[in-house]
Amino acid sequence: MKGSVFNEILRQTWPQMLYWGVGLGLMGLFIIVIVPDAAGLQAMTDFFARMPPFLLQAVGVGDDISFLATPEGFITVGFFGKMLTMLAVYPILVGLRVTLFEEDNGTMDMLLSLPVPRGQVLIEKFLAYTVTLLVIITLIFAGLWVGAQIAPFELNIGRLAVTSLNILPSMLLILAFTILMGAVIRGKKLAIGITAAFVMGSFMLDTLGDMATGSFAENVKWISFFNYYDSTSVMKNGIVWGNVALLLAITVVLLGTSLYFFQRRDVGI
Amino acid sequence: MAAIPVIQTDNLTKVYKTGKEAVVALKDLNLSVQPGEIFGFLGPNGAGKTTTIRLLLDLIRPTRGRANIFGQDANLNSVVLHQRIGFLPGELSLWKHLTGKQVVNYVASVRGDDGRMVKHANELAEQLDLDFSKKVRAYSSGNRRKLGLVVSMMHKPDLLILDEPTGGLDPLLQQTFNQMMREARATGRTVFLSSHVLGEVQAICDRVGILRNGELKAVERVDDLTHTNFQWVTLHFREAVAPEVVAQVPGVTEVTAENHSLKVRLSGDFDPLLRAVEGHYIASIQTKEPTLEEIFLAFYGNHGEQAS
Numbered sequence: 001m002k003g004s005v006f007n008e009i010l011r012q013t014w015p016q017m018l019y020w021g022v023g024l025g026l027m028g029l030f031i032i033v034i035v036p037d038a039a040g041l042q043a044m045t046d047f048f049a050r051m052p053p054f055l056l057q058a059v060g061v062g063d064d065i066s067f068l069a070t071p072e073g074f075i076t077v078g079f080f081g082k083m084l085t086m087l088a089v090y091p092i093l094v095g096l097r098v099t100l101f102e103e104d105n106g107t108m109d110m111l112l113s114l115p116v117p118r119g120q121v122l123i124e125k126f127l128a129y130t131v132t133l134l135v136i137i138t139l140i141f142a143g144l145w146v147g148a149q150i151a152p153f154e155l156n157i158g159r160l161a162v163t164s165l166n167i168l169p170s171m172l173l174i175l176a177f178t179i180l181m182g183a184v185i186r187g188k189k190l191a192i193g194i195t196a197a198f199v200m201g202s203f204m205l206d207t208l209g210d211m212a213t214g215s216f217a218e219n220v221k222w223i224s225f226f227n228y229y230d231s232t233s234v235m236k237n238g239i240v241w242g243n244v245a246l247l248l249a250i251t252v253v254l255l256g257t258s259l260y261f262f263q264r265r266d267v268g269i
Numbered sequence: 270m271a272a273i274p275v276i277q278t279d280n281l282t283k284v285y286k287t288g289k290e291a292v293v294a295l296k297d298l299n300l301s302v303q304p305g306e307i308f309g310f311l312g313p314n315g316a317g318k319t320t321t322i323r324l325l326l327d328l329i330r331p332t333r334g335r336a337n338i339f340g341q342d343a344n345l346n347s348v349v350l351h352q353r354i355g356f357l358p359g360e361l362s363l364w365k366h367l368t369g370k371q372v373v374n375y376v377a378s379v380r381g382d383d384g385r386m387v388k389h390a391n392e393l394a395e396q397l398d399l400d401f402s403k404k405v406r407a408y409s410s411g412n413r414r415k416l417g418l419v420v421s422m423m424h425k426p427d428l429l430i431l432d433e434p435t436g437g438l439d440p441l442l443q444q445t446f447n448q449m450m451r452e453a454r455a456t457g458r459t460v461f462l463s464s465h466v467l468g469e470v471q472a473i474c475d476r477v478g479i480l481r482n483g484e485l486k487a488v489e490r491v492d493d494l495t496h497t498n499f500q501w502v503t504l505h506f507r508e509a510v511a512p513e514v515v516a517q518v519p520g521v522t523e524v525t526a527e528n529h530s531l532k533v534r535l536s537g538d539f540d541p542l543l544r545a546v547e548g549h550y551i552a553s554i555q556t557k558e559p560t561l562e563e564i565f566l567a568f569y570g571n572h573g574e575q576a577s
Contacts, residue, residue, distance in 0.1 A: 001381035008375050012366070106362025110420070113326050113356035114379045115348050266329035 009128035025143025032147025095178025169247035280334035309470035312480035359432035
């Protein structure tokens with residue numbers, strides 16, 4: 001029956017989803033609590049202004065150092081700038097469960113002996129994990145919102161919300177990439193290794209590209225999906241729809257490719 | 270008009286490629302299983318039994334040939350066919366963090382249960398003396414097997430495909446299992462079970478296919494198989510008789526002497542044997558059908574290559 005796998009995945013995953021969401025939400029709350037006052041922010045900005053530009057890029061401050069002097073800037077650099085690398089572990093973990101782990105431990109044989117198409121299993125699992133990511137992001141925003149209520153300064157709640165939501169397309173891309181690795185590569189270790197290399201490589205390329213102006217890394221950093229996350233732009237100006245559309249389009253392509261391979265190959269060998 | 274076979278395979282072949290190596294797991298399997306029969310698929314580990322079952326369930330795809338179930342292609346119509354099939358894997362893996370009840374509910378939900386499957390699962394659990402409340406990881410291997418049986422039978426499938434179904438079951442539960450299979454047959458359902466335990470095949474199967482190195486060597490009725498090939502003959506004499514007296518008799522392949530008796534393995538007619546012991550006083554003659562184990566060994570031993 002349609003929705004059974006989706007419901008079961010939600011039922012199995014909700015504790016982890018809560019741990020991740022509450023943990024990162026508390027972290028967001030903590031970041032807002034420790035935002036310095038105006039004088040403190042200015043002193044920090046002055047400190048950063050004395051640093052060489054490549055180091056500024058390395059710590060995620062970016063080009064516009066004056067943004068760091070605002071609470072939103074502090075939260076963006078201190079929290080959203082690190083969020084992608086922190087939360088990336090989650091879609092990798094659950095993405096491996098879509099096919100690879102379930103084949104590895106043998107339960108996929110039982111599942112696919114039931115009247116359910118392979119494609120439906122894959123899509124329902126993807127959708128279920130997408131819902132868990134949405135809940136995690138909502139909990140992250142909830143932590144930020146609580147922080148904003150107790151903070152002694154004004155925060156743009158709408159921008160906090162969209163910057164939180166901006167995490168989702170990148171997470172979906174990582175989820176889809178991990179699913180593809182599980183669908184194509186039979187070796188568990190190899191699939192995990194390639195997925196980790198993909199995420200870390202993208203991060204390194206984006207960071208190096210920002211740091212080393214005029215270098216090869218800067219010229220090719222457009223291939224890193226981190227390049228399209230750009231939480232600073234989102235916090236300053238709102239959602240960059242072009243970036244979101246690109247990340248979602250790649251996600252759809254990766255998912256379609258996963259479907260193609262998973263439906264055609266032997267299971268659990 | 271002849272009934273459509275429940276299972277029909279035509280030159281079903283599976284070759285696994287690992288690097289430059291190609292391993293033929295199943296070669297040109299032509300098999301037909303009729304409605305309402307319990308078909309035993311026999312062979313040692315690595316013979317190709319599980320590969321056949323995985324092909325029938327569309328978990329793996331054939332290198333060539335095809336398999337039809339209920340007249341439909343097992344690959345193209347797998348989802349529809351799986352509604353009518355119950356499957357118990359040989360190496361049963363269930364979701365370890367779920368309780369037995371949750372596993373049943375999950376499977377029932379995927380099967381689109383309206384409540385009847387779960388009800389029947391509870392009846393089967395009672396029959397097998399299985400406690401649903403424990404987590405799968407807490408079950409013994411025997412109880413996991415029972416849960417697997419419940420899951421495979423809860424929707425009253427027209428075809429049961431069971432891979433080594435009684436592994437881990439105690440003798441009492443094997444009897445219960447045998448009874449359940451007979452009941453399934455009595456209600457017109459078909460059972461395809463693989464095994465290397467010939468005793469269980471002998472107890473419940475109508476026909477048996479013997480697989481060796483990926484090739485089907487023979488398909489026989491279990492009764493016929495038991496009555497073919499050879500039998501054990503024990504001649505009790507009044508005085509001791511040397512084994513050499515019968516050793517050269519046509520059809521005699523093994524001779525053992527014990528006290529005043531000679532036990533021989535005889536293929537073919539009795540007459541040459543009786544003529545050979547003419548002049549010795551025969552007190553009694555006992556004959557014994559070979560067990561399936563012995564027939565099985567015969568297929569894989571000296572006569573294995575001629576058996577097909």
